[in-house]
Amino acid sequence: APHAMPGEETVAPYAVDDRNAGAAPFVGDGMAKAFHGQDGIRRIVDNMVEFSFADAVIGEIFANQDKVRLKRTLFEQFCYILNAGCTYTGRDMASAHKDMGIQKADMNRLVEVLQRAMTAEGVDFQAQNRFLSKLAPMRRAVLQK
């Protein structure tokens, strides 16, 4: 698989593997339905990325990063984990966030941004919290060591 799609900046080669998504997918179609399928996940990710780039706290970390690639790979990751019918072709979480200096406060802010995007899509709170619980263990890989 290519390491970058048209419209994206190239990145250093890596092995493509669903395990790079950092979590095993949910079983069954309940979570995919709660997120309104791939269309809903696309809306959530697009909003989340736009909010993040514009955010007063974390916007600085996103500045000059590849927004086109981030929307694609984040969509794939969420879609894969929600069992909505995708594979993940992006990098693993440690490689993707290496040397960005991400602190706990940045992580908390990103979670708020994601909650805002999920609420705007009308995802119920139980499904929101189940999804956030899946992402929570990835903190260790994302935070600056």
Ligand code: HEM
């Ligand atoms: C559990 C939490 C997180 C998840 C699941 C996640 C997921 C991802 C994914 C899938 C990518 C794309 C990987 C690729 O390009 O191959 C990515 C990249 C990125 N993430 Fe995160 N992320 C998380 C936390 C954060 C936080 C807290 C920040 C900053 C506040 C952040 C900032 C970024 C930036 C700036 C990129 C672009 C990297 C680049 O283009 O080189 N992420 N993230």
